[in-house]
Amino acid sequence: MSDLAKEKAARLLKKRGSLSSLGSHEIKAKETTGKTKDSISTVSYIDDPGHHDDNPRPAVQMENTYQLSPTRRFPVMTVNDILKDVLASYLQEEKYEAELCRQMTKTISEVVKARVKDLMIPRYKIIVLISIGQLSDQNMRMGSRCLWDVANDTFSSHTFKNSSLFAIANVYGVYSE
Amino acid sequence: MDEFQTGEETTFIVDDVSTIIKESVEAAIGGNTYQHSRVNQWTTNVVEQCLSQLSKLGKPFKYIVTCIIMQKNGAGLQTASSCFWDNSTDGSCTVRWENKSMYCIVSVFGLAI
Numbered sequence: 085m086s087d088l089a090k091e092k093a094a095r096l097l098k099k100r101g102s103l104s105s106l107g108s109h110e111i112k113a114k115e116t117t118g119k120t121k122d123s124i125s126t127v128s129y130i131d132d133p134g135h136h137d138d139n140p141r142p143a144v145q146m147e148n149t150y151q152l153s154p155t156r157r158f159p160v161m162t163v164n165d166i167l168k169d170v171l172a173s174y175l176q177e178e179k180y181e182a183e184l185c186r187q188m189t190k191t192i193s194e195v196v197k198a199r200v201k202d203l204m205i206p207r208y209k210i211i212v213l214i215s216i217g218q219l220s221d222q223n224m225r226m227g228s229r230c231l232w233d234v235a236n237d238t239f240s241s242h243t244f245k246n247s248s249l250f251a252i253a254n255v256y257g258v259y260s261e
Numbered sequence: 262m263d264e265f266q267t268g269e270e271t272t273f274i275v276d277d278v279s280t281i282i283k284e285s286v287e288a289a290i291g292g293n294t295y296q297h298s299r300v301n302q303w304t305t306n307v308v309e310q311c312l313s314q315l316s317k318l319g320k321p322f323k324y325i326v327t328c329i330i331m332q333k334n335g336a337g338l339q340t341a342s343s344c345f346w347d348n349s350t351d352g353s354c355t356v357r358w359e360n361k362s363m364y365c366i367v368s369v370f371g372l373a374i
Contacts, residue, residue: 122292123360127279129353182337189341197343210345211325211370215338222334223297227304228327229312237323256325258372260347 151261153236156205158257160240166199167242167253180218180249189214192253200255207261213254219247232258271321273352273371278315282356282367285310295332295363304328307367315369325370332363346372 174192178184193214200210217224230237236259244251289306293299311326331338344353350373358365 123287123358125283125286125356125358127275127283127354127356129275129279129355180337182339185337185339189339190343193341193343197345201345209347209351209372211372212343213327213340213368214342215329215340217331217338218336220334220336222332222336223295223300224329224331224338225300225304226327226329227301227308228325229308230323230325231312231316232323232325254327256370258323258325260372261374 154205154207154259157236158205158208158238158240158259159203160238162203163200163240163255163257164242166196167240167255168244170196170199171242171244171251171253175216175244175246175249175251178246178249180216185216185249189216192216192251196253196255200257205257207259209258209260211256211258213252213256215252217250217252219245219250226252228254230256271373272350273322273354273373275352275354277318278354278369278371279356281314281318282311282354282369283358285314286356286358286365286367290330290360290363290365292360294361295330300330304330307365311367311369315371320371321374322371323374325372327368329366330363331365333359333361338364340366340368342368342370344370 170192174188174195178188193212196214197210197212200212215226230239237257239254239256241252241254243253286307289310290303293303307328307330308326311328312324315322315324315326329338329340342353344351351371353368353370355366355368358367
């Protein structure tokens with residue numbers, strides 16, 4: 085029963101977190117399944133690479149910067165343009181195919197992350213979330229909430245649609261003091 | 262500010278977080294069938310419950326919680342995420358939940374302050 089569920093889940097939904105392809109960390113997706121009477125849940129996460137360090141970094145004592153807020157804010161409109169650009173160029177003529185779109189989501193998220201990093205916004209951590217789905221008769225709702233510093237942290241979002249698929253891109257920028 | 266870390270664990274602990282997510286999802290949409298009119302409220306409930314449980318952990322973390330609820334209709338969905346953060350302290354966890362009529366994918370990203 086759990087095999088069938090895993091297969092179904094693998095065929096229709098896949099979530100793979102990935103570290104940068106240039107990094108040398110190993111990616112381990114751990115999955116544990118739990119069952120209740122009429123629902124199945126699967127957990128997957130990236131194995132925390134911090135635990136694999138042979139020489140753990142000693143806790144760094146940071147000096148005070150006396151800075152109350154970031155020098156440069158997260159440029160929402162610029163990032164919005166980046167998303168529009170990347171999604172349109174990668175997906176304009178594509179049809180939804182499971183294998184192709186799996187690779188596409190990973191590639192697009194890496195590309196968007198690289199372009200946002202190129203903006204060189206200091207002290208900001210970046211999270212890029214890309215979803216590509218097939219257009220059929222289904223309905224879908226996506227929501228997100230964040231617990232953060234409202235003054236400095238923000239997000240940018242864009243959706244793209246063509247005749248056979250839709251894509252949602254979310255970029256969150258979180259200031260790290 | 263002399264000390265940032267007083268020896269307390271400030272890493273993202275996946276097991277705790279995944280338990281919290283599973284409980285929140287079960288509580289919010291547990292035995293329900295997909296209903297278009299209620300989905301909005303469900304996503305809000307799932308996310309807000311997750312967030313309030315996470316903040317109760319009391320850790321010095323910023324959280325981003327994302328929830329996708331999709332009707333089961335044979336359509337496919339791919340999701341990927343790419344993050345630029347501090348690997349030793351930050352982490353993420355995703356829980357895929359399904360029942361007979363819908364899928365629910367919840368992702369939590371935790372960023373250390």
